[in-house]
Amino acid sequence: AQSVTQLDSHVSVSEGTPVLLRCNYSSSYSPSLFWYVQHPNKGLQLLLKYTSAATLVKGINGFEAEFKKSETSFHLTKPSAHMSDAAEYFCVVSVYGGSQGNLIFGKGTKLSVKP
Amino acid sequence: NAGVMQNPRHLVRRRGQEARLRCSPMKGHSHVYWYRQLPEEGLKFMVYLQKENIIDESGMPKERFSAEFPKEGPSILRIQQVVRGDSAAYFCASSQAPGTSRYYEQYFGPGTRLTVT
Numbered sequence: 062a063q064s065v066t067q068l069d070s071h072v073s074v075s076e077g078t079p080v081l082l083r084c085n086y087s088s089s090y091s092p093s094l095f096w097y098v099q100h101p102n103k104g105l106q107l108l109l110k111y112t113s114a115a116t117l118v119k120g121i122n123g124f125e126a127e128f129k130k131s132e133t134s135f136h137l138t139k140p141s142a143h144m145s146d147a148a149e150y151f152c153v154v155s156v157y158g159g160s161q162g163n164l165i166f167g168k169g170t171k172l173s174v175k176p
Numbered sequence: 177n178a179g180v181m182q183n184p185r186h187l188v189r190r191r192g193q194e195a196r197l198r199c200s201p202m203k204g205h206s207h208v209y210w211y212r213q214l215p216e217e218g219l220k221f222m223v224y225l226q227k228e229n230i231i232d233e234s235g236m237p238k239e240r241f242s243a244e245f246p247k248e249g250p251s252i253l254r255i256q257q258v259v260r261g262d263s264a265a266y267f268c269a270s271s272q273a274p275g276t277s278r279y280y281e282q283y284f285g286p287g288t289r290l291t292v293t
Contacts, residue, residue, distance in 0.1 A: 105219075
């Protein structure tokens with residue numbers, strides 16, 4: 062069965078410092094993995110996705126994530142945080158691997174950015 | 177190029193009333209998904225539909241909840257006889273049909289926040 066664990070419920074960084082949001086997954090199939098961002102009272106926006114191509118995935122707004130099969134991890138990083146990055150971030154695995162199906166969400170990590 | 181539209185954005189219902197949530201997928205998308213987000217939780221899958229067909233409803237509560245995606249018009253998530261525990265944000269997502277390169281990419285709407293009083 063597929064599952065996702067986000068290791069931190071809350072991360073706080075200072076503006077201009079690196080961001081690391083951790084995610085571990087469990088999947089019986091070759092997984093498709095995603096990071097979504099949700100700003101307060103808004104819908105979810107896809108940041109980036111991994112679907113068995115390059116293991117280092119670049120997304121929007123300077124975010125990237127690396128798929129590490131040996132560690133079953135898909136951590137999200139950004140070299141320099143911006144105030145506008147403050148939001149909730151969800152690590153997501155697709156139930157059916159690379160094909161269609163429902164998504165399983167982690168519980169989310171709230172990112173705070175201090176000036 | 178309009179994204180996924182949901183309405184209403186906020187809905188208040190008294191216990192025992194019915195709630196109807198609407199979702200219009202992105203242009204060119206034929207698959208719709210509904211998710212529920214309870215406070216302090218991630219989103220939980222409810223149901224996956226294509227036009228006139230429910231593909232996967234494994235996340236739907238057995239009673240009071242139903243979903244449809246008719247040939248014409250938006251997808252509807254219907255909750256009958258609402259209870260306080262139904263208060264949540266309900267998100268709709270849509271994707272393209274099988275066989276296209278972006279098949280697996282789901283685009284989310286802004287959500288409907290249901291409050292049951």
